[in-house]
Amino acid sequence: MRLKAKLMLLAALPLLISLALIAATIRQQERELAQREHALVERTYMNARQAELRHYVELAISTVRPLYNTGRTDAATRQRALRLLASLDYGDDGYFFVYDLEGRSLMHSRQPELEGRNLWDLRDPDGSPTIQRLIERARNGGGFVRYTWRKPSTGQTAPKLGYVVALPRWNWMVGTGLYLDDIDTTLAELDRQVSDNVNETLVWIACIAALGIALISASGLWLNFSEHRAADAKLALLARKVVRSQEDERAHLSRELHDGTSQMLVSAKLLAESAADEIQNHRVAVPPTLTKALTRINDTLVEVRRISHRLRPAMLDTLGLPAALELLTREFNDLKQARATLKVEGSCDDLPEEINTILFRVAQEALANVAKHSHAEHVHIQLSLDEHGLSLEVVDDGVGFDTHAVQVDPHRGIGLRNMRERLESVDGHFEIHSHEDGMPGTTLRAFISAVSVARIEAAAG
Numbered sequence: 001m002r003l004k005a006k007l008m009l010l011a012a013l014p015l016l017i018s019l020a021l022i023a024a025t026i027r028q029q030e031r032e033l034a035q036r037e038h039a040l041v042e043r044t045y046m047n048a049r050q051a052e053l054r055h056y057v058e059l060a061i062s063t064v065r066p067l068y069n070t071g072r073t074d075a076a077t078r079q080r081a082l083r084l085l086a087s088l089d090y091g092d093d094g095y096f097f098v099y100d101l102e103g104r105s106l107m108h109s110r111q112p113e114l115e116g117r118n119l120w121d122l123r124d125p126d127g128s129p130t131i132q133r134l135i136e137r138a139r140n141g142g143g144f145v146r147y148t149w150r151k152p153s154t155g156q157t158a159p160k161l162g163y164v165v166a167l168p169r170w171n172w173m174v175g176t177g178l179y180l181d182d183i184d185t186t187l188a189e190l191d192r193q194v195s196d197n198v199n200e201t202l203v204w205i206a207c208i209a210a211l212g213i214a215l216i217s218a219s220g221l222w223l224n225f226s227e228h229r230a231a232d233a234k235l236a237l238l239a240r241k242v243v244r245s246q247e248d249e250r251a252h253l254s255r256e257l258h259d260g261t262s263q264m265l266v267s268a269k270l271l272a273e274s275a276a277d278e279i280q281n282h283r284v285a286v287p288p289t290l291t292k293a294l295t296r297i298n299d300t301l302v303e304v305r306r307i308s309h310r311l312r313p314a315m316l317d318t319l320g321l322p323a324a325l326e327l328l329t330r331e332f333n334d335l336k337q338a339r340a341t342l343k344v345e346g347s348c349d350d351l352p353e354e355i356n357t358i359l360f361r362v363a364q365e366a367l368a369n370v371a372k373h374s375h376a377e378h379v380h381i382q383l384s385l386d387e388h389g390l391s392l393e394v395v396d397d398g399v400g401f402d403t404h405a406v407q408v409d410p411h412r413g414i415g416l417r418n419m420r421e422r423l424e425s426v427d428g429h430f431e432i433h434s435h436e437d438g439m440p441g442t443t444l445r446a447f448i449s450a451v452s453v454a455r456i457e458a459a460a461g
Contacts, residue, residue, distance in 0.1 A: 019209045023202050030198040037194070038187055045183045046161070050144060053163035056176050057142075060088055060096050061165065064174075068167060078170055082107045085174065092153040099173045101139065101166065103131045110152040124148045125157065138166040138173040151179050159184065272297060320349040321356045325363055325381060332367050338376045338396070340367065346385030352456045355448060358422045359383070359392045362430075362446045365415045366394040374398025374442065389449040397441045400434035419446065427452045 064081040085096045086109045098107040103120025119131045130147045137143045142165035151158045164175030272294050279290075316324035322344045329342045363381060370376050376398030384391050406413035420430040428448040434441070 016209060016213070019205055019212075023205050026198060026201055026205075030194060034191055034194045038191060041190060042183065042187060045186070049161055049178050049180075049183075050163070053144070053161065053176060053178060056090065056094070056096075057163050057165055057174065060085055060174060060176065061167075063088065064167075068170065071169070073170060078172075081170075093151055093179055094176070095152075096174065096176045098175075099131065099135065101135055101171050101173060103135065106172070111150070134162060134164050134175060135173050138164040138175070142166065146180075149177070149179075151181070316356055316360055317353070321351055321359060322348050322383060324356070324360050325383060328360070328363060328367065329381060332371070332379070335371060337371050338374075338379050338398075340379040340381065343380070343382045344384075345382070348383055348385050348390070351385075351390070352453070354426065354456055355390065355453065358426060358428070359390070359446060359448075361422060362392060362419045362444075363394060365419055366444050369415060370394075370396050370398060370442075373401065376441070387450060389447055389451075390453055391445060391447045393446075394444045395441065400440050400442050403432055403434050419444075423448070426456060 063084050067077055067081050067084075070077070082098060085098060086107055089095045089109060093110075095109045096107070097105070097109075099105055099119070102118070103122075104118045105114040105116065108114045121129070122131050124130050124147055126148075128147065130149070133145050133147065137145050143163070145162045145164065147160055147162060148157050149160045150156070151160075158179045158181040160177045160179050162175050162177035164173050166173055272290065276290055276294065279287075325342055325344075329340045332338075332340045367379065367381075370379055374396050376396035379394065379396045382391075382393045382395075384393075406416065416432065422428075423430045423446055426448060428446060430447075431445050433443045
């Protein structure tokens with residue numbers, strides 16, 4: 001992230017945090033208020049319904065009390081009482097029901113098909129034994145029971161609050177109930193209204209936040225534009241120095257390996273070969289371990305030279321970029337994984353050292369990616385210099401990859417990011433295309449404008 005963006009973020013962050021805390025506080029208070037209001041309204045509704053149910057049941061009992069108080073238990077008396085209770089109703093969904101205490105339906109004015117059936121084992125959708133719970137409440141002195149039952153006006157199952165009492169001498173349970181779906185609808189509407197009000201407040205807070213960020217951004221751009229440009233220039237210079245420092249360290253390590261370690265390995269190899277010759281002169285077989293040691297020394301010497309060359313090829317400093325790319329191409333072909341070709345257009349031999357290093361590292365990293373991932377058969381490298389600037393293209397016919405996914409994944413594409421950063425340090429441009437026009441393969445292009453080349457030449461001179 002650039003310094004300019006960091007400064008604006010630092011200015012906007014306290015505002016955003018404050019508004020976020022305010023929004024979170026409002027949201028939390030809204031939830032608590034909604035819960036309290038919900039509970040209060042529900043409690044008020046339920047108290048009113050309970051009082052209403054108690055009144056209805058008392059009315060029903062008072063209707064049959066003259067018959068009940070006679071002490072008679074014959075069938076005719078009870079049938080007369082059932083007819084009286086069946087005649088009592090209130091509204092489309094208000095009715096009374098009577099069961100004996102063993103669960104058999106004796107009277108149900110809205111569902112006469114239930115009369116005479118034993119519903120002791122009837123359970124609601126949640127598995128709760130509805131009739132057993134009602135009878136148990138009636139046996140314990142009467143009271144309220146919440147359950148679900150079919151609503152006559154709609155034919156759909158709905159929550160219901162029932163109130164039941166027992167008439168022990170007749171072995172009856174008498175009760176009625178009120179459906180609660182209208183309460184649920186009212187509470188849901190109340191919750192929706194509260195939520196809409198809070199959401200509207202949060203939208204206003206978001207608008208204020210957006211306006212504040214816009215003002216901060218405009219102020220930051222107006223006050224710090226020149227400072228940011230200077231900071232960016234210093235950062236670019238620092239990046240170039242870091243890259244240069246890395247290359248200097250690579251060159252130092254390369255010389256150390258070539259002049260120190262390689263020479264010691266050569267000396268050890270010569271001593272081992274001399275010892276083998278002396279043994280052969282005495283007509284004694286050379287020990288296998290000595291032969292194996294010579295092989296290991298040769299392999300180690302080749303590996304040290306390869307590492308030294310990859311750290312900093314001497315040809316890049318002595319003969320220039322085209323020669324170094326030609327050597328890199330030959331080494332790639334020696335791997336026998338794909339066939340690489342090189343084409344150079346324009347006079348590219350006397351380029352500044354910094355540009356030579358950057359483009360060589362780009363080509364080196366590109367070929368390494370081809371060898372590891374692309375499964376290509378052919379790779380073409382083209383170095384061109386014209387009046388517009390200097391460009392390097394690496395094109396392969398491999399399987400390609402998802403360039404966007406690689407760029408957004410922090411654990412992948414490290415080599416691509418290194419190429420881009422190297423070119424940006426000299427105001428260069430880096431682009432990569434894969435699966436273009438539905439065709440396999442990948443095209444990598446690095447470009448440094450003629451103005452940037454001239455500026456770097458002037459600074460180097």
